[in-house]
Amino acid sequence: MECVSVELASRAYPIHIGPGLLDRVDLIRPYLKQARVAVVCNTTVAALYLGRFAASLRAAGIAVVEIVLPDGEAYKNWETLNLVFDTLLRERCERSTTLIALGGGVIGDMTGFAAACYQRGTPFIQIPTTLLSQVDSSVGGKTAINHPAGKNMIGAFYQPRLVLADTDVLKSLPDRELRSGLVEVIKYGLIRDLAFFEWLEENVERVLARDTAALEYAIGLSCRHKAEVVAADEHEHGERALLNLGHTFGHAIETGMGYGEWLHGEAVAAGTMMAAELSRMRGWLGVDEVARIERLFVRAGVPVKGPAMATGKYVELMRHDKKVQDGRLRLILLRRIGEAVIDDASSVVQIAEAIDIRIG
Amino acid sequence: MECVSVELASRAYPIHIGPGLLDRVDLIRPYLKQARVAVVCNTTVAALYLGRFAASLRAAGIAVVEIVLPDGEAYKNWETLNLVFDTLLRERCERSTTLIALGGGVIGDMTGFAAACYQRGTPFIQIPTTLLSQVDSSVGGKTAINHPAGKNMIGAFYQPRLVLADTDVLKSLPDRELRSGLVEVIKYGLIRDLAFFEWLEENVERVLARDTAALEYAIGLSCRHKAEVVAADEHEHGERALLNLGHTFGHAIETGMGYGEWLHGEAVAAGTMMAAELSRMRGWLGVDEVARIERLFVRAGVPVKGPAMATGKYVELMRHDKKVQDGRLRLILLRRIGEAVIDDASSVVQIAEAIDIRIG
Numbered sequence: 189m190e191c192v193s194v195e196l197a198s199r200a201y202p203i204h205i206g207p208g209l210l211d212r213v214d215l216i217r218p219y220l221k222q223a224r225v226a227v228v229c230n231t232t233v234a235a236l237y238l239g240r241f242a243a244s245l246r247a248a249g250i251a252v253v254e255i256v257l258p259d260g261e262a263y264k265n266w267e268t269l270n271l272v273f274d275t276l277l278r279e280r281c282e283r284s285t286t287l288i289a290l291g292g293g294v295i296g297d298m299t300g301f302a303a304a305c306y307q308r309g310t311p312f313i314q315i316p317t318t319l320l321s322q323v324d325s326s327v328g329g330k331t332a333i334n335h336p337a338g339k340n341m342i343g344a345f346y347q348p349r350l351v352l353a354d355t356d357v358l359k360s361l362p363d364r365e366l367r368s369g370l371v372e373v374i375k376y377g378l379i380r381d382l383a384f385f386e387w388l389e390e391n392v393e394r395v396l397a398r399d400t401a402a403l404e405y406a407i408g409l410s411c412r413h414k415a416e417v418v419a420a421d422e423h424e425h426g427e428r429a430l431l432n433l434g435h436t437f438g439h440a441i442e443t444g445m446g447y448g449e450w451l452h453g454e455a456v457a458a459g460t461m462m463a464a465e466l467s468r469m470r471g472w473l474g475v476d477e478v479a480r481i482e483r484l485f486v487r488a489g490v491p492v493k494g495p496a497m498a499t500g501k502y503v504e505l506m507r508h509d510k511k512v513q514d515g516r517l518r519l520i521l522l523r524r525i526g527e528a529v530i531d532d533a534s535s536v537v538q539i540a541e542a543i544d545i546r547i548g
Numbered sequence: 549m550e551c552v553s554v555e556l557a558s559r560a561y562p563i564h565i566g567p568g569l570l571d572r573v574d575l576i577r578p579y580l581k582q583a584r585v586a587v588v589c590n591t592t593v594a595a596l597y598l599g600r601f602a603a604s605l606r607a608a609g610i611a612v613v614e615i616v617l618p619d620g621e622a623y624k625n626w627e628t629l630n631l632v633f634d635t636l637l638r639e640r641c642e643r644s645t646t647l648i649a650l651g652g653g654v655i656g657d658m659t660g661f662a663a664a665c666y667q668r669g670t671p672f673i674q675i676p677t678t679l680l681s682q683v684d685s686s687v688g689g690k691t692a693i694n695h696p697a698g699k700n701m702i703g704a705f706y707q708p709r710l711v712l713a714d715t716d717v718l719k720s721l722p723d724r725e726l727r728s729g730l731v732e733v734i735k736y737g738l739i740r741d742l743a744f745f746e747w748l749e750e751n752v753e754r755v756l757a758r759d760t761a762a763l764e765y766a767i768g769l770s771c772r773h774k775a776e777v778v779a780a781d782e783h784e785h786g787e788r789a790l791l792n793l794g795h796t797f798g799h800a801i802e803t804g805m806g807y808g809e810w811l812h813g814e815a816v817a818a819g820t821m822m823a824a825e826l827s828r829m830r831g832w833l834g835v836d837e838v839a840r841i842e843r844l845f846v847r848a849g850v851p852v853k854g855p856a857m858a859t860g861k862y863v864e865l866m867r868h869d870k871k872v873q874d875g876r877l878r879l880i881l882l883r884r885i886g887e888a889v890i891d892d893a894s895s896v897v898q899i900a901e902a903i904d905i906r907i908g
Contacts, residue, residue, distance in 0.1 A: 266626060277697040280868070305665075308692065308703045309783070332668065337637040343668045344704060423669070508640065 190408035194415040209354035221284040224251040228299040229290040230259040286311040292318035300331030304346035314348045319369025322353040323410035328418040367489040368453030376413040382526030430528040433520040434460030440505035457490040466542035467521040493548030550768035554775040569714035581644040584611040588659040589650040590619040646671040652678035660691030664706035674708045679729025682713040683770035688778040727849040728813030736773040742886030790888040793880040794820030800865035817850040826902035827881040853908030
């Protein structure tokens, strides 16, 4: 079992990574303020794991309120969030009742935001069940719901007390979701760790085969990278923006196609290729490096081109992104593989050209 | 002009108190991260002050998005909050656009919560236009919306950058609202400042006549008291609970009667009398002290008895309150005038008896 400590000004919290963690109530117990929790998950995860998880909590004398939401990014909205609040209030959950997110990024984001808002803040524990949520949303405290006009527009920075990333749970993850999650793993190599990128070039098939040791290594290192960045910049004023490599393009794809059509990692992969092309046009990446990134994404089985939306639509949607400051598009580009840079000097014409190259 | 500094672990911010502050764009300007603000207010306040306020901002080169909401506690809900988000997104407000709340407690709470959530946090300035919001919600960063099952159930702790409390604006405040706000002023005397309580016994009519000097003194001292308590306990783990004198009873009145029927201060006044009776039953207040509190409330023109709801309904609604911990009712009582105490040893029978005495 790996353990990564996320060190924040306000609070430190541990991420445990390894097999069999779903049954480790002993790891959860010390963090509860009362012997009562509300577990939030979706129908898919509930069918697989909720019964077993709730049973081990109850066996340890912990009362469990179960909240099962519909599955999918399309439900990451206020209406679904309100189902959580309705249940918490009906069951008289208190300010000291811990909310546990058992699920992927959507469940983590929504449960975290519910915990941030319910009675102005209740304790929160995350048990991410997808690769994406284990390496991304489990670190950093970003919680949110979507708005029809933009992804993650309504949310809060709110840190969990504890994260359990169970590698066994990934065995039931659909292949497409595993591949999508792998994009964020590759991202850490791209933005800050050439050696990790090279390790992935050697081990990508082991990760895809869900080899426990490979997963534990890749997840642990990803969390460690994210924890370092977040600790230096909890509220995203500077360095943390580097984590958004490919995301401004990617959000445009997700929003433009309707939430849920493209998986997050798929959109980020195509978006990262757009960012790579722009980095090449800015004179930073060579043609060979762009091709090298593309090769790894192809082996990971994710798109290296975006959907056929009008270029103007891409740019329009990107302007809505949170990374806009004083109307300028602020993008994350690559100086080289292993080093990212914040850039707001690219012209709209250059951005459009990079998108054009990578429209499928 | 008075100035109170609220000193918090995360950030300090000033509250300016005095006449003519609504026109002092020079006080606002240094806090803006970009020359653009969104001003949120309700139809009533908009008719009186929005044109003038927006004009002085624009004259200083600051772009203004105006967001006017329906008036009343009944609108302090998700649907109305979403109108704010819709406009912010449509107008492409950014993470560095400052939200300004121009209005009473409902506008302050909603705008603050909108600022806490919009893009996970935008800067926030408060210009409270009622006595209640000037002495209460302007200090402490409590923001929220209501849920059908309970008041302020969904919210966040989120601090403003600056508060401007203009005493001139109170001249247009309806008498009933001024009286309601005065209840929270009296509360500070009751929970921690006998001398202030005595000053109010001498000056309550001057405050009701909206004498500028009396208002400035009463508001300044109230803010100073609240700032001291909040600085010691930003997230309401301990001492801050003392500010809730009369509020658990009062929330039951507000919820039971439907939001907006009873003004907040009116419900708190009746609730404070219930807390005073319970304090007497616990052997802390004398009959004469209960009567002395009642006399000041009567001069302030606020209710000293609650509405004729069944006692069981009161208790039931109080159980839903956030101050419940492990199922016990935690109430704020008075050891004497000028000293409050947190109490969780009152039995439900005693609580019901105190309510009974004060049902009108």
